Amino acid sequence: xxxxxxxxATAAAxxxxxxxxxxxGKGTLARRLAAHLGLPYLDTGLLYRAVGRRVxxxxxxxxxxxxxxxxxxxxxPADLDRPDLRSAEAAAAASAVAxxxxxxxxxxxxxxxxxxxxxxxxxxRDIGTVVFPDAQVKLFITASAEERARRRxxxxxxxxxxxxxxxxxxELRARDAQDAxxxxxxxxxxxxxxxxxxxxxxxxAAFARAVEVVQEKIGPRGRDxx
Ligand code: DC
Numbered sequence: 001x002x003x004x005x006x007x008x009a010t011a012a013a014x015x016x017x018x019x020x021x022x023x024x025g026k027g028t029l030a031r032r033l034a035a036h037l038g039l040p041y042l043d044t045g046l047l048y049r050a051v052g053r054r055v056x057x058x059x060x061x062x063x064x065x066x067x068x069x070x071x072x073x074x075x076x077p078a079d080l081d082r083p084d085l086r087s088a089e090a091a092a093a094a095s096a097v098a099x100x101x102x103x104x105x106x107x108x109x110x111x112x113x114x115x116x117x118x119x120x121x122x123x124x125r126d127i128g129t130v131v132f133p134d135a136q137v138k139l140f141i142t143a144s145a146e147e148r149a150r151r152r153x154x155x156x157x158x159x160x161x162x163x164x165x166x167x168x169x170x171e172l173r174a175r176d177a178q179d180a181x182x183x184x185x186x187x188x189x190x191x192x193x194x195x196x197x198x199x200x201x202x203x204x205a206a207f208a209r210a211v212e213v214v215q216e217k218i219g220p221r222g223r224d225x226x
Pocket of ligand 1 (some may be wrong): 022023027044045046049050094095098099117123124125126127175
């Protein structure tokens with residue numbers, strides 16, 4: 001059995017929390033880390049996007065807590081495969097429903113069950129603070145708002161969307177503010193999170209730094225794996 005397979009098979013396989021604001025590079029990094037360590041990966045933002053999308057489809061009010069919670073409780077894995085979850089509209093809807101305590105409670109067990117089964121890398125906003133406060137490794141990935149908006153603009157236009165740079169920046173700032181100011185599970189670094197600022201790091205450099213942190217935190221087992 002390889003070291004990676006051995007790690008994935010052990011009951012005590014680690015949970016790695018990767019939090020941070022939109023477009024800081026946490027998704028790319030978390031996915032790569034998971035593949036490298038042989039751990040399952042969950043993009044928790046997709047859960048909130050899928051809830052927001054379904055509320056929009058139903059023509060309901062995103063700020064109606066009963067509707068949003070019922071939608072979160074009825075979420076199925078197939079909802080995460082929808083091709084329309086990456087739009088700016090889905091992001092804004094996700095941020096709105098994510099501010100509601102009932103929605104967060106409905107999605108909590110889902111995320112915990114995923115991570116507890118075989119260990120996992122999860123990315124989101126509250127993984128290190130609320131979902132897995134005991135995660136063995138906690139990373140908080142950030143970058144300047146301008147750099148994140150530049151990346152998001154390139155991503156949107158590469159996907160064929162029509163976007164305006166100033167509007168992308170404004171939407172990103174509004175979403176950051178909403179995610180950081182909400183009363184329940186606001187976006188913030190866990191006290192024991194390691195911050196990685198990717199403003200002037202490319203994806204490879206950010207990944208190398210993350211691997212270093214994993215090795216420091218999980219010790220010899222981490223060293224076996226990388
Ligand atoms: O990571 P993302 O951009 O796909 O997330 C979309 C929204 O979902 C984000 O603005 C806030 C919310 N979210 C959250 O509140 N908690 C998470 N763990 C993940 C996402």
